[in-house]
Amino acid sequence: MESTVTNISIAPHEADDSQPALLFIPDISGFTRFMHENGVQYSRNLIADLLEIIIEANILNMEVCEIQGDAILFYKLGEAPSIDQIVSQCKQIFLDFQNYLRIMERDDRLSTPKLSENKLTLKIVVHYGRISVTQIRDHIKLMGTDVILAHRLLKNSIEGSEYVLLTEGYLNTQSPETVQHNFEWSQLKDGKNSYDHVGEIKYKYAFLTPLRLLVTDPEEEHTHKQYPNTFSLREHIKAPAELVLRVIQNYRLKPKWMHRVKSARFDTKKVNRIGTNYFCDMEKGGAIEMQTLQSRVADDKIEVIEKMANFKMFPNSLIFYYLHQEPEGTHLTLEFHYSRVSVGDYFYENYGRKQIKGFMKASVVQLKQLCEQLYRNRQK
Numbered sequence: 493m494e495s496t497v498t499n500i501s502i503a504p505h506e507a508d509d510s511q512p513a514l515l516f517i518p519d520i521s522g523f524t525r526f527m528h529e530n531g532v533q534y535s536r537n538l539i540a541d542l543l544e545i546i547i548e549a550n551i552l553n554m555e556v557c558e559i560q561g562d563a564i565l566f567y568k569l570g571e572a573p574s575i576d577q578i579v580s581q582c583k584q585i586f587l588d589f590q591n592y593l594r595i596m597e598r599d600d601r602l603s604t605p606k607l608s609e610n611k612l613t614l615k616i617v618v619h620y621g622r623i624s625v626t627q628i629r630d631h632i633k634l635m636g637t638d639v640i641l642a643h644r645l646l647k648n649s650i651e652g653s654e655y656v657l658l659t660e661g662y663l664n665t666q667s668p669e670t671v672q673h674n675f676e677w678s679q680l681k682d683g684k685n686s687y688d689h690v691g692e693i694k695y696k697y698a699f700l701t702p703l704r705l706l707v708t709d710p711e712e713e714h715t716h717k718q719y720p721n722t723f724s725l726r727e728h729i730k731a732p733a734e735l736v737l738r739v740i741q742n743y744r745l746k747p748k749w750m751h752r753v754k755s756a757r758f759d760t761k762k763v764n765r766i767g768t769n770y771f772c773d774m775e776k777g778g779a780i781e782m783q784t785l786q787s788r789v790a791d792d793k794i795e796v797i798e799k800m801a802n803f804k805m806f807p808n809s810l811i812f813y814y815l816h817q818e819p820e821g822t823h824l825t826l827e828f829h830y831s832r833v834s835v836g837d838y839f840y841e842n843y844g845r846k847q848i849k850g851f852m853k854a855s856v857v858q859l860k861q862l863c864e865q866l867y868r869n870r871q872k
Contacts, residue, residue, distance in 0.1 A: 513568060514619075517617040519562060520543075521653035522612045542589060552568060555632075572666070575674045592799070641661075657696075660694055724825060728824075730864050731863040754775045757770060770783075783799045796813040798813075807831075809831075812827040824860075
């Protein structure tokens with residue numbers, strides 16, 4: 493596979509400060525229609541959340557160069573990441589994006605049309621070439637033919653709105669057999685487009701639609717067989733469900749029961765968006781950003797959903813709290829969902845999963861103790 497641009501851009505130039513780099517652009521499809529049909533205020537808040545989801549899902553540790561409306565330009569200097577790393581990155585972003593939309597679609601407070609009717613989704617362009625990195629005041633600007641090419645490829649002849657497009661510039665760094673093997677879950681197809689001052693560009697693309705089978709459905713029973721990237725913890729709390737709910741939702745009480753959390757930070761004056769963000773400062777340093785997505789009260793159960801962000805081991809994890817009122821207290825079920833796609837990786841499956849499960853288990857025990865103590869105090 494040869495292209496004029498690739499031949500020119502990959503080769504180093506004399507008196508040129510350009511460097512080889514990966515260019516990775518996720519673009520939100522359906523953005524313009526969504527803004528038009530739902531109004532600026534609501535749309536900008538949801539799109540801002542979705543862009544944050546994409547940035548948090550950056551497991552390749554790429555740099556963010558710029559955010560242009562509905563697209564983010566990531567870049568990574570040096571050798572091209574392997575195709576399995578690229579596929580894992582695409583899966584991570586797509587699943588986190590769709591999981592968030594699935595949760596938000598159930599928000600009863602929204603008077604706008606269903607999110608599914610707006611068909612918000614993702615397309616991703618992956619390119620490898622040469623770029624020049626320029627500092628303009630406090631901003632980083634990428635320059636070069638390959639940057640222009642990557643942006644232009646967002647406009648192409650592919651019939652569909654959720655796919656990953658891989659240019660020759662990237663594919664030439666990988667063996668065809670390895671590329672084909674990593675797309676057994678979808679179907680790689682050939683494509684090409686011509687652009688002014690660039691010429692004909694050939695690429696391969698694959699639809700991301702098959703990954704929808706892995707998206708968490710909040711309405712279904714979350715069995716480990718159906719959702720292997722999850723675990724559940726259960727506890728009986730001798731306190732009413734309404735009290736347990738208030739404790740879970742009280743940010744000031746987070747350090748009282750969340751394991752190894754030193755303090756909680758939140759802005760009480762900030763205008764509420766779809767969810768409220770708060771930060772848990774950890775005893776050993778660092779902070780975990782949390783976002784309350786939903787709180788639903790029904791006759792048979794109470795449900796609270798939170799997103800754990802800024803947690804690189806399991807980015808954009810979802811925490812489900814289910815509270816069932818019983819004659820002698822509350823039955824609590826905590827479910828932790830993560831979309832880490834490197835399933836089978838020894839470190840994540842044996843160390844990472846064990847650590848986060850221990851963290852959650854200790855938190856549930858401390859939640860039980862706090863709620864029961866508060867209930868006893870109320871009874872006095």
